[in-house]
Amino acid sequence: MVIPARNEAANLPNLLESLRGQTLPPAEIVVVDDGSEDGTGDIAARFGARVIRHDEPPPGWMGKNWALWDGFHHTTGDIVAFLDADVRLAPNALEALVAAREKAGGAVSVIPFHTAPRPAEKLSLIFNLLGIFAFMSPYEAANPRRGLYGSCIVTAREDYLRVNGHAGVSSELVDDLALGARFLAAGIPVTNYMGYPLVSFRMYPGGLRHAAEGFSKSAALSMSPLDRRTVLLCALWMIGLLLCGLFFWLDWLPAAGYILYAAQIRRMSRYTGTFGVLPFLHALPSLFFIGVMLYSVYQTAVLGRVTWKGRQISVRGGRN
Secondary structure, eight states: OEEEEEOOOOTTHHHHHHTTTOOSOOOEEEEESSSSSSSSSHHHHHTTTTTEEESSTTTTTHHHHHHHHHHTTTTOSSEEEEEEEEEETTTTTTHHHHHHHHHHSSSEEEEEEEEEHHHHHHHTHHHHHHHHHHHHHHGGGGOOOOOTTTTTTEEEEEHHHTTTGGGGGOOOOSHHHHHHHHHHHOOOEEEEEEOOTTTEEEEOOOOOOOHHEEEEETTTTTTTTTTTHHHHHHHHHHHHHHHHHHHTTTTTTHHHHHHHEEEHHHHTTTTBBOTTGGGGGHHHHHHHHHHHHHHHHIIIIIEEEETTTTTETTTTTTOO
């Protein structure tokens, strides 16, 4: 198991504690401390993980990609799991993940259930829903560029090496999508699952700015590998949501649409995350989504760089 971690002192103990209680215990846990300044590596060592310290990635590498690739080479198992530090696992999650990979073959990934306790975190509702739409769309089943969800990936060692792992996507900002496409190009199946109720995470607990920074770094870029029919359906759904959310007071038709959208979002959010009453106030997370998407386009198309955890990342092949 490989866990890349940059300034994850607040998140990492939750993941490592959940790994202690697994019905299928991991044979090895490798935490790659990617230039942390908050004692992340010390915390991982106290939990008994093997800690690999990084400062800066080699030229041509994104930091996370280098952490995953190097961390992989400190493992020995035939099945390898890559987990983000903000993930939490139910006691039988690892056993279920391995069983799912054995059944599906190839590589599997999971879209975790989003635990969002604070109001600012709940504004990510639309990002979470559209992420599920994109990964679970029927049009993506035949998409040769279909990606993986990077928070939780499980693969056979030989399959990972066959596609040259993260070395094959060393400069990619959205490495999980690029890695999935490489698996498919090599004839290795890629299967995505929803994580509820076994796999969850808490994204961006640092507040609104942290969430905007995190989503904007890859929001615009992550659309390019999608099937155009998936993009069209997501766009139409989003346009309808915005129109009903902003103009529900004008007439009965947008008012009815507002209620129907709220009912749909409420039903889906039960399996997506803890979003409280926001499905009934969906104009708020919708506006947050639009603002972050515009900022993401500005960063990637105009500035040519994004910012994440104190690093400037060139979208043309810099570092992170």
